[in-house]
Amino acid sequence: MTPWSTLLALAGDATGSWLAQLKNLATHPWVVNLVAMAVILGANAAFFAVITLLERKGLGRIQNRPGPNRAGPFGILQPAADGIKMITKEDIVPERADQLVHFLAPLVMLAPITLALAVLPYGPQLVAVNLDAGVLFFFAIGTAGELAAFMAGWSSRNKYSLLGAMRAIAQMISFELPLVLSTLVVIMMTGSMSLVEIVAGQGSAAWGLPGWNIFTPWGLAGFLIFLTAAAAESNRSPFDLPEGESEIIGGFMTEYSGFKYAVFFMAEYFGMFAVSGLGITLFLGGWHAPFPFLEWVPGIFWYVAKLVALVFGFIWIRGTLPRLRADQLMNFSWKFLMPLALLNFATAILWHATAGWQFPGAWLCRWLVCFGIVAGAFTGLGRAMLRRRQVGPRIYRYAS
Amino acid sequence: MPGFGIIKGLKETARNFFGSYHDPGRFVTIQYPEEKREHHENYRSFPFLVYDGDPVKGLRCVSCKICEKECPPQCIYIVPEQDGSGKLLKFPRIFDIDVSVCMGCQICVEVCPFDSIKMDQEFEVSTADRFGGLILNRSKLAKSNEYYHQIRPAEATAVDAQLAAERERQQAKAAAAKSPAPAAAATREKKP
Amino acid sequence: MLTLNHFLLLSAALFSVGLAGVLARRNAIVVLVGIELMLNAANLNFLAFWRFSKNPEPLAGVMFALFSIAVAAAEAAVGLALVIAIYRHCRTTNLDQVDSLKG
Amino acid sequence: MQLAFTIIALLILAGATAAVALRNLVHCVLCLAVAFVGVAALFLLLGAEFVGLAQIMVYVGAVAILMVFALLLTRNADLPATGPLVSKSWLTGVSIAALVFGCLAIGILASGVGQAAPPSPQLSVRQIGEELMRNYVLPLEVLGVLLTVSMIGAVVIAMTDPKPD
Numbered sequence: 001m002t003p004w005s006t007l008l009a010l011a012g013d014a015t016g017s018w019l020a021q022l023k024n025l026a027t028h029p030w031v032v033n034l035v036a037m038a039v040i041l042g043a044n045a046a047f048f049a050v051i052t053l054l055e056r057k058g059l060g061r062i063q064n065r066p067g068p069n070r071a072g073p074f075g076i077l078q079p080a081a082d083g084i085k086m087i088t089k090e091d092i093v094p095e096r097a098d099q100l101v102h103f104l105a106p107l108v109m110l111a112p113i114t115l116a117l118a119v120l121p122y123g124p125q126l127v128a129v130n131l132d133a134g135v136l137f138f139f140a141i142g143t144a145g146e147l148a149a150f151m152a153g154w155s156s157r158n159k160y161s162l163l164g165a166m167r168a169i170a171q172m173i174s175f176e177l178p179l180v181l182s183t184l185v186v187i188m189m190t191g192s193m194s195l196v197e198i199v200a201g202q203g204s205a206a207w208g209l210p211g212w213n214i215f216t217p218w219g220l221a222g223f224l225i226f227l228t229a230a231a232a233e234s235n236r237s238p239f240d241l242p243e244g245e246s247e248i249i250g251g252f253m254t255e256y257s258g259f260k261y262a263v264f265f266m267a268e269y270f271g272m273f274a275v276s277g278l279g280i281t282l283f284l285g286g287w288h289a290p291f292p293f294l295e296w297v298p299g300i301f302w303y304v305a306k307l308v309a310l311v312f313g314f315i316w317i318r319g320t321l322p323r324l325r326a327d328q329l330m331n332f333s334w335k336f337l338m339p340l341a342l343l344n345f346a347t348a349i350l351w352h353a354t355a356g357w358q359f360p361g362a363w364l365c366r367w368l369v370c371f372g373i374v375a376g377a378f379t380g381l382g383r384a385m386l387r388r389r390q391v392g393p394r395i396y397r398y399a400s
Numbered sequence: 401m402p403g404f405g406i407i408k409g410l411k412e413t414a415r416n417f418f419g420s421y422h423d424p425g426r427f428v429t430i431q432y433p434e435e436k437r438e439h440h441e442n443y444r445s446f447p448f449l450v451y452d453g454d455p456v457k458g459l460r461c462v463s464c465k466i467c468e469k470e471c472p473p474q475c476i477y478i479v480p481e482q483d484g485s486g487k488l489l490k491f492p493r494i495f496d497i498d499v500s501v502c503m504g505c506q507i508c509v510e511v512c513p514f515d516s517i518k519m520d521q522e523f524e525v526s527t528a529d530r531f532g533g534l535i536l537n538r539s540k541l542a543k544s545n546e547y548y549h550q551i552r553p554a555e556a557t558a559v560d561a562q563l564a565a566e567r568e569r570q571q572a573k574a575a576a577a578k579s580p581a582p583a584a585a586a587t588r589e590k591k592p
Numbered sequence: 593m594l595t596l597n598h599f600l601l602l603s604a605a606l607f608s609v610g611l612a613g614v615l616a617r618r619n620a621i622v623v624l625v626g627i628e629l630m631l632n633a634a635n636l637n638f639l640a641f642w643r644f645s646k647n648p649e650p651l652a653g654v655m656f657a658l659f660s661i662a663v664a665a666a667e668a669a670v671g672l673a674l675v676i677a678i679y680r681h682c683r684t685t686n687l688d689q690v691d692s693l694k695g
Numbered sequence: 696m697q698l699a700f701t702i703i704a705l706l707i708l709a710g711a712t713a714a715v716a717l718r719n720l721v722h723c724v725l726c727l728a729v730a731f732v733g734v735a736a737l738f739l740l741l742g743a744e745f746v747g748l749a750q751i752m753v754y755v756g757a758v759a760i761l762m763v764f765a766l767l768l769t770r771n772a773d774l775p776a777t778g779p780l781v782s783k784s785w786l787t788g789v790s791i792a793a794l795v796f797g798c799l800a801i802g803i804l805a806s807g808v809g810q811a812a813p814p815s816p817q818l819s820v821r822q823i824g825e826e827l828m829r830n831y832v833l834p835l836e837v838l839g840v841l842l843t844v845s846m847i848g849a850v851v852i853a854m855t856d857p858k859p860d
Contacts, residue, residue, distance in 0.1 A: 063416070065427060066427065066429070136820075140756070146760050173760065383402060605708060608795050621765060621766060624762065639746060643741040643743070655823075655831050669845055670849050672761050676769060
């Protein structure tokens with residue numbers, strides 16, 4: 001029962017039969033599903049508009065400039081202006097491009113991401129689809145982005161597009177492993193792949209502290225790994241090599257203009273929302289309030305607050321860090337994040353095995369031991385990676 | 401410990417972020433159409449012609465065409481005035497500068513022996529007419545010496561002093577030429 | 593009404609299309625495409641038999657399909673590595689021209 | 696159910712046929728991805744959610760991408776517009792495939808296994824996991840070894856020795 005139908009049920013009982021009929025119509029699965037779709041899409045599109053403005057303003061402030069402030073008071077109409085500009089721009093398709101693939105690529109990029117938004121629990125009752133294998137669904141859907149990037153890059157018949165697409169695919173494949181490994185820890189500790197159950201497992205608070213996964217050593221390390229890999233998966237800076245404006249023009253989006261470009265842009269932001277939503281669900285307690293006495297505030301509020309905080313974190317990181325080089329990116333993924341994620345997995349197993357400790361201070365002891373392992377691994381791997389930092393001629397062993 | 405550099409960077413950007421709200425002095429940008437940046441005196445855009453007094457008759461230009469020859473992108477076009485008999489006068493009938501070609505190199509100013517062409521500071525030259533609007537003719541180029549003083553006070557004063565000295569020397573020369581003229585003529589006659 | 597026969601016929605058709613691709617095309621990568629299609633047809637059969645069996649509680653069909661998917665991934669990786677190695681050696685992926693072992 | 700099956704079946708067959716028949720190899724691989732997605736949809740229709748999602752993840756996310764990479768590394772994405780597409784013995788191949796389909800179809804229709812589906816089994820991920828860890832733990836371990844070996848093997852086969860400078 002969604003709150004929507006509950007409300008209608010109440011109303012139908014109170015007043016006459018025509019309302020009851022309306023209730024029957026409104027609780028029909030098709031109607032409920034359509035309403036859920038419209039709400040999810042509409043809310044995310046509105047959020048997209050707000051976030052683009054927030055990002056431009058925030059980046060501006062980080063660079064000591066005011067950001068867009070012309071369209072409307074304080075520039076709040078800037079997203080509308082951008083949208084009108086994008087829609088009315090000429091849609092240019094290169095003459096030698098593969099017309100059909102070029103047309104399909106933005107759609108293949110956007111459609112799966114909107115599917116991923118459907119399985120996230122936005123509140124105690126606000127779950128459009130509760131899949132038993134929700135996390136797996138999320139990652140299965142995410143793979144379509146790689147294919148879409150390839151389609152866009154290849155069909156444009158432009159070397160920069162192809163280079164960007166190759167970079168995008170290599171990056172997405174490399175960072176998918178740490179991403180999955182960091183979520184695997186949560187799945188193992190919760191014992192479920194359903195996002196609803198994962199959120200439900202984080203509700204219990206001990207000593208006034210929230211029971212979120214991030215407040216455990218494996219959860220903290222997992223969250224940091226997840227955040228890094230998520231930034232790379234959604235092509236956010238400092239991992240925005242696939243777009244790298246200063247190197248390869250616009251990456252696989254070089255030959256796109258007008259509304260198709262807007263669709264790519266939208267897909268990128270929706271991807272960021274989806275992956276942030278997954279992070280919230282897995283590590284930050286989903287729609288749970290931070291403290292028990294705040295539970296009267298609706299869950300959707302906490303979800304949106306956490307989402308805004310995470311997205312602002314992404315914007316902050318974008319304003320701070322320079323772009324990585326391609327080989328640094330690969331080294332970072334395979335030689336740092338992967339071993340760290342595996343060690344984090346081992347830490348989670350230790351945490352699980354020591355759950356039976358009963359002596360006084362056992363919890364603190366467990367916490368410190370596990371945190372020590374993770375922090376030691378982080379320091380050691382980081383030192384090793386920094387020591388390896390030599391630049392020399394590159395050898396192309398596979399592409400000859 | 402690795403990773404602290406990132407935190408340091410994040411701290412710096414956060415300081416910028418919050419600082420920009422309570423300290424407007426941090427802003428590196430200005431709101432252009434409303435407020436404009438103060439120029440240095442040496443800032444230059446495109447050339448203009450200086451006149452003293454009358455905007456047409458007072459032009460210092462003698463249409464010697466040195467600047468036309470020296471201009472690297474060849475953006476200056478000069479036609480001298482002629483009198484009824486076809487004799488060239490020391491005055492430009494047409495003086496055009498195509499500012500879409502001009503690169504602001506200031507060579508015309510360097511070579512002008514009469515200090516008649518100088519660099520302007522006007523930069524808002526955008527126009528809807530792509531061809532006609534960017535060719536400045538004689539009347540558009542002519543600007544008074546007072547304007548020159550206004551935009552470059554130091555340089556204009558130096559130029560004025562130099563011109564005055566030149567004029568004085570000319571007058572002295574003319575005066576000298578008037579009185580000992582017969583003697584000079586006589587000595588010249590004797591020579592061959 | 594959907595019966596087992598529908599799935600089996602579809603799977604047979606998918607298998608035959610893959611087989612035709614393997615036998616008829618000259619390009620090594622298209623041959624691999626055909627092999628993948630045939631593997632998919634087999635997986636479809638496993639799951640259809642599992643779903644339509646009298647007693648679907650033992651998960652044998654699902655397990656077999658899962659293992660087959662994993663093995664197919666390994667097969668694709670090695671197969672494509674072989675294609676790349678052959679291309680590097682012969683500068684072609686045309687299978688009719690890679691016949692230096694022919695007597 | 697019937698309608699969904701018909702649509703998905705047509706999608707699969709169209710994708711598969713295009714994947715083996717098109718001239719442009721990149722189009723082939725993209726059509727193959729369509730066929731993979733269709734098969735995954737059929738898995739979902741059969742109630743095997745986990746297998747369907749694994750199918751998408753492995754086939755679309757890994758195999759199709761791998762094929763695309765192989766295509767670009769072997770530089771024959773741009774085939775000549777003319778020239779023979781099929782091998783010399785293509786007629787034999789296609790007739791063998793048709794024969795196989797005929798035999799299979801006759802066998803299936805004659806076998807009388809076309810029963811209706813029993814009530815949908817409730818298949819949870821937990822069930823699959825427990826099964827994997829109890830009855831199928833040996834195959835799982837062997838599979839892990841196989842994947843590692845094949846990964847190393849693929850790297851060794853595709854790697855060229857670094858040229859001595």
